[in-house]
Amino acid sequence: MSDILTTTVIVATIASGIRLATPFLLASLGEAIGQRSGVLNLGVDGVMLLGAFCSYYVVLETENIWLGVLTGIATGLIMGLFYAIITVPLRAEQGVSGIGIYLFGLGMSDLLFQKLVGTPLPIDQFEEWPVPVLSEIPIVGEMLFQHTPMVYIAFLLVPVVAFIINRTTFGLSVRAVGESPESADSLGVSVGKVRFATIMAGNSLAGLAGAALAIELGIFQQNLTNAMGFIAIALVYFGAWRAPGVMAGSLLFGMIGAIVLQAKTLGLIPRAWSDIAAMAPAIITILALIIVANRFRQPAALTKPYVRGD
Amino acid sequence: MKKMSLKKLAIAAATAASLSVTAPSYADGMKVAIIAPSASNDLAFTQSIVDAVNTLKDEYKLEVAITDGTFIVDDAAAAIRSYAKEGYDVVIAHGSQYGGSLKEIAPDFPDTAFTWGTSADTFGLPNVSAYEAKSNQGGYVMGAMAGAMTKSNVIGVVGPIEVGDAKLYVDGFVDGAKANNADAQVNVNYIGSFGDVALSAEAGKAHIANGADVMSGTAQMVxxxxxxxxxxxxxxxxxxxxxxxxxxxxxxASQVYKWEVVLRTIFDNAKAGKLGGDQHEITLENGGLVIEFNDKYPLDPAARAAGDAAIAGIIDGSIKLSH
Amino acid sequence: MRNYFIGAAIAVASVGAALALGAIMLLALGANPIAGYQTMFSAAFGSAEGLAHTAVKAIPLMLVGVGICIAFRANVINIGGEGQMVVGGLFATSTALAIPGAPAVIMLPAILIAGMIGGAFWGAIPGALKAHYNVSEILSTIMLNIVAVQLMNFLLRGPLIDPGEIERGTRIPQTARLPESADLPMLSESLNLHSGILIALVAAILAWVLLWRTGIGFRLRSVGLNPAAARYAGMPVKRNIIIAMTLSGAMSGLAGAILVFGSESHRMVTDGSSMGFTGSAGFNGIVVALFGALHPLWTIPSSFLFGGMLVGAHSLQRVAQVPSALVIALNGLIVVFVVSTEWHRKRLQNKPPKVKDNADNAASIDGAQA
Structure with a gap:
């Protein structure tokens, strides 16, 4: 047993956890931005799927990975515009319209894949970009600094998002709109404009998450995300709507997944019990939600369309 | 009174329809339906049967209908039933999870030939045949080559759920690797899903992180x-x-399923009025299993020799497999 | 009256818009949209057989939809239909395997009740978590969906597996053929229509009675409309949240049980995913309930419509080689269009806009606790 848990295995497991956390982190950062302004988007998974397919298709046709990444973002922006129109001026119930977006993305990505590609043809994948100097550090370097660019982008976005939300005027408006749209409105902040911006930014991150996934895997398949987007939403609550919290949640989820996978690979979990082990991330998230829900309060205006007092 | 006659009419129409089913004229070819769980071009399980039927299309003048992507078992059951009702001569239920439904449906259509796989179970029904691939044979050959190739002595295998065809292949692969390289450690990870591509990728990466320098795996999420x-x-x-x-x-290299080997027998039997009751298998020996090499891959001659020896040994019976 | 007419017109128009977009998609896929819709319609509703098939497809949608009506009316967003169906199916299956010799008169009620208990249990957990720990039910239900799938995989590969599968070494994750006394009685053998549809219809009617003709229903709806006022009136808000989730889960659990015992194979099988068992009815049921304006009785025609779309999609795939995924996308569009017009419809009908009362779930608890 002890010789199984070598440094190599531990390092590999942590690196795998970070990799697994990446799409969750991108998607949940995006969702957090939207929720801070009072908009819940249950359609993340659908947007991820569309972003994944579109970027996959572009890479397949052009063999240009970064064009694929941009396509993922663009797909997210378009879906974001769509969702913003539904939820802001049209004031649709957010929980449910999100399910509509999810179903649309699920069906549409599958439909497009079957009609345009069909066979799961491989595409170019990200290559690892070892960070100069840092990647040379023993153990830590291998764990943290020998990843694909998308991993760095996702984790660098954490301080960026935190800064924008906490330290900029725009961030102030976002928080105001999420807590009390009436007072934000009375102070001259355009609730609609702020929400359009956050929804589109959030969705573009969901699209990016999809692109990151498809290009990391080098393949697309029906329902590629396997409900990752829904977990990303849960991680936003887990992270108490704060970027570092969301990162902690994504990492926890990724790490548990990696540990279970590694333990299965090494035969530490009997095959009959592997399904039970696979429940671990979900159960731990629920337990964590219980703790978080009592300590932190969600944005007061979350899921409430803003109707200016008549 | 009027109601009564309408009902009678309906019954008459139904009998007429079923009569036309009972008297198929194979001179004009056959109507064959395939029901399969994943996409027709999945480069895996479903594609193997679709390709096979298409190969025989001209020879048998087949009219082919395909319902693919039917991972919902009850949808597959509905499709099986409706094809039988529509008078298809041979209905192929390509998925071991469809057996439970087929067992209930087949007795309702005694004049339709049903075949399903991968399985060896015909439920004792005269109109059901079963087909399976001795995928452990090819698995053994691949394992033998993998055992000869590995330098790290770590080999990784990614499987879906430990059942049927997947289990057979993986078991054969592990045996082959062990037989050719006693020091090789073969790590097998059944990820618990036929569809989770992301998890299967991470399982692959876990193998690589553990030092695997040769890998294999089976099912569509692979x-x-x-x-x-x-x-x-x-x-x-x-x-x-x-x-x-x-x-x-x-x-x-890939172990390729040539189902046409067994489908020929099944179609010929159907023409001759024998609708089932028998089991079929594709093997290295009968040409149903073929090891196709990738010419572009610089395969070590020693590994190739291990593979060829395994093929020859399985065919002449000097290598005994556990299943 | 005139306002109702406008409201109905907007509802129809929003579906029309979704179908128009679907037509454009069909065109893009190289299929004639009119012929395509015609194919779908006639496959689903054009023959006794098609209607029977549509009815069978409508059963889980109707039951989940009715459960959604109960939850949403109490302002609880239940996204856990998938998991509740799975657990309901597992409870019912285990019950049938435990009492194999029981005659149908005992067996049938036993499995249906077991299914309801299973789903109710899986629904009560997020209800209690929301009521007592302030955990958003949207999240806990999503997580419990994942847990339920793994539970199903574990049980069907282990404790509940068909012993024959172990003997033959094939290990297909499925139970043995369940006792024949547990087969849902057939309404029409030739049409392959089983009595699950009657159970679903009865459930829909009972849910309507519950919501609009009983004290419990009144309290549920009051809590949903205005939790602060309900609390002020002395209604136990927390308990009502749990009741709503429990009842909602029970409906989904019943759907799961009917899926097993009305299936062709008369066993529970898993392909490792929840969709493989539920056919996504846990999600599509939400669509059905919304389209039925969250009214249990309107959910009935709504479930037939969407069940018909599923049936139609299969024939569209066969006839025009249009992947049935089109219908999933179309369902999504319909939801979006219906929900987007709801607020305006309500306003035109001179009712207080729902969104205003529809104070957020978690916030409402805050209010209740304040």
């Missing part, structure tokens, strides 16, 4: 693990269909 092998330049052995397309530089 494209994820192939991707992991591709980005780490780790050799890959495929099965069910020729997977060279998935990684031209890393796929060494």
């Amino acid at each position: 494209v994820g693990a192939v991707g992991a092998a591709r980005s780490a330049d780790v050799a890959w052995f495929g099965t069910q269909a020729n997977q060279t397309k998935l990684g031209k530089k890393i796929v060494v």
Whole structure:
């Protein structure tokens, strides 16, 4: 047993956890931005799927990975515009319209894949970009600094998002709109404009998450995300709507997944019990939600369309 | 009174319809339906049967209908029933999870030939035949080559759920590797899903992180693990269909299912009025299993020799497999 | 009256818009949209057989939809239909395997009740978590969906597996053929229509009675409309949240049980995913309930419509080689269009806009606790 848990295995497991956390982190950062302004988007998974397919298709046709990444973002922006129109001026119930977006993305990505590609043809994948100097550090370097660019982008976005939300005027408006749209409105902040911006930014991150996934895997398949987007939403609550919290949640989820996978690979979990082990991330998230829900309060205006007092 | 006559009419119409079913004229060819769980071009399980039927299309003047992507078992059951009702001569239920439904449906259509796989169980019904691939044979051959190739002595295998065809292949692969390289450690990870590509990719990466320099895997979600092998330049052995397309530089060889070998027998039997009751299998010996090599892969001659020896040994019976 | 007419017109128009977009998609896929819709319609509703098939497809949608009506009316967003169906199916299956010799008169009620208990249990957990720990039910239900799938995989590969599968070494994750006394009685053998549809219809009617003709229903709806006022009136808000989730889960659990015992194979099988068992009815049921304006009785025609779309999609796939995924996308569009017009419809009908009362779930608890 002890010789199984070598440094190599531990390092590999942590690196795998970070990799697994990446799409969750991108998607949940995006969702957090939207929720801070009072908009819940249950359609993340659908947007991820569309972003994944579109970027996959572009890479397949052009063999240009970064064009694929941009396509993922663009797909997210378009879906974001769509969702913003539904939820802001049209004031649709957010929980449910999100399910509509999810179903649309699920069906549409599958439909497009079957009609345009069909066979799961491989595409170019990200290559690892070892960070100069840092990647040379023993153990830590291998764990943290020998990843694909998308991993760095996702984790660098954490301080960026935190800064924008906490330290900029725009961030102030976002928080105001999420807590009390009436007072934000009375102070001259355009609730609609702020929400359009956050929804589109959030969705573009969901699209990016999809692109990151498809290009990391080098393949697309029906329902590629396997409900990752829904977990990303849960991680936003887990992270108490704060970027570092969301990162902690994504990492926890990724790490548990990696540990279970590694333990299965090494035969530490009997095959009959592997399904039970696979429940671990979900159960731990629920337990964590219980703790978080009592300590932190969600944005007061979350899921409430803003109707200016008549 | 009027109601009564309408009902009678309906019954008459129904009998007429079923009569036309009972008297198929094979001179004009046959109507064949396939029901399969994943996409027709999945480069894996479903594609193997679709390709086989298409191969025989002209020879048998087949009219082919395909309902693919039917991972919902009850939808598959509905499709099986409706094809039988519509008078298809041979209904192929291509998925071991469809057996439970077929067992209930087949007795209602005694004049339709049903065949299903992969399985050896015909439920004692005269109109059901079963087919399976001795995928452990090819698995053994691949394992033998993998055992000869590995330098790290770690080999990784990614499977879906430990059942049927997947289990057979993986068991054969492990045996082959062990037989050719007693020091080799074969790590098998059944990820618990036929569809989770991302998980299969990460399972592949876990193998690579543990030092695996040769990998294999089976079922349609395996494209994820192939991707992991591709980005780490780790050799890959495929099965069910020729997977060279998935990684031209890393796929060494694929065990390809040529179901046409058993389908010929099944179609001929159906023409002769024998609708089932028998089991069929594709093997290396009967040409139903073929090991297709990727010419572009610089395969070590010693590994190739181990593979050829395994093929020869299985065919002449000197290598005994556990299943 | 005139306002109702406008409201109905907007509802129809929003579906029309979704179908128009679907037509454009069909065109893009190289299929004639009119012929395509015609194919779908006639496959689903054009023959006794098609209607029977549509009815069978409508059963889980109707039951989940009715459960959604109960939850949403109490302002609880239940996204856990998938998991509740799975657990309901597992409870019912285990019950049938435990009492194989029981005659149908005992067996049938036993499995249906077991299914309801299973689903109710899986629904009560997020209800209690929301009521007592302030955990958003949207999240806990999503997580419990994942847990339920793994539970199903574990049980069907282990404790509940068909012993024959172990003997033959094939190990297909499925139970043995369940006792024949547990087969849902057939309404029409030739049309393959089983009595699950009657159970679903009865459930829909009972749910309507519950919501609009009983004290419990009144309290549920009051809590949903205005939790602060309900609390002020002395209604136990927390308990009502749990009741709503429990009842909602029970409906989904019943759907799961009917899926097993009305299936062709008369066993529970898993392909490792929840969709493989539920056919996504846990999600599509939400669509059905919304389209039925969250009214249990309107959910009935709504479930037939969407069940018909599923049936139609299969024939569209066969006839025009249009992947049935089109219908999933179309369902999504319909939801979006219906929900987007709801607020305006309500306003035109001179009712207080729902969104205003529809104070957020978690916030409402805050209010209740304040």
